[in-house]
Amino acid sequence: MRQEKKPLPQGIPLIKVVERKLKLPKPSPRGSLSLEEAIEKRRSEREFSPQSLSLREISQILWAAQGVSGAGGFGRTCPSAGALYPLEIYVEVRKTEGLEPGVYNYDVFQHALELTSRGDCSQELADACLSQLFIAEAPVVFLIAAEYGRVTWKYGERGLRYVYLEAGHCCQNICLQVTALGLSAVPVGAFWDRQVQRVLALPQDVEPVYLVPVGRSPIRRRPE
16 A cells, blocks of 8 residues: 655746646757767766756656657556566655655656655665665665566566566666766665665555666766
């Protein structure tokens, strides 16, 4: 059972409220780097500047992670076994223009965010990730989580493998999009599952699979 959602913040700029959700800017289908350049430049980086991310950057990364693409409005940016889409994407926000600190769930079809928990929990999240302190320094942490039952009802135990494969597809999309935006990221798989679930106030049937802290590198510049 999903927990009761808290009221949305008022007066946030650049965001249109859709029901109880915050509408994100439309993602762009083109960037300044080619796919080949993004693959070549992608590196795991664990140092982040104190600068915030923009809402447009958050929007673009979320679309790359799990957004709707193609004709008909049902295709996604990464493949999923049986088109069952077990992944849920959350964003732990510490410092982002236009968003108050808190945890947000990504609504794929409305391309919107829903605030699920208020407050800066970045230090608690870093502690849950075996005290990897750079996690608390990132302005944003993307969480790839899964509701395993969406797949295992059909594929049984093998469905677990399909979830992990899909999480890998999703994480690589995030990393390549981050690189194309001139940002920095590092995939993190070392954490205490239940502690991350508690810190981010996830529903009981949604379990963390992968974390990706994202920010600006102290030395990297945005693409021209």
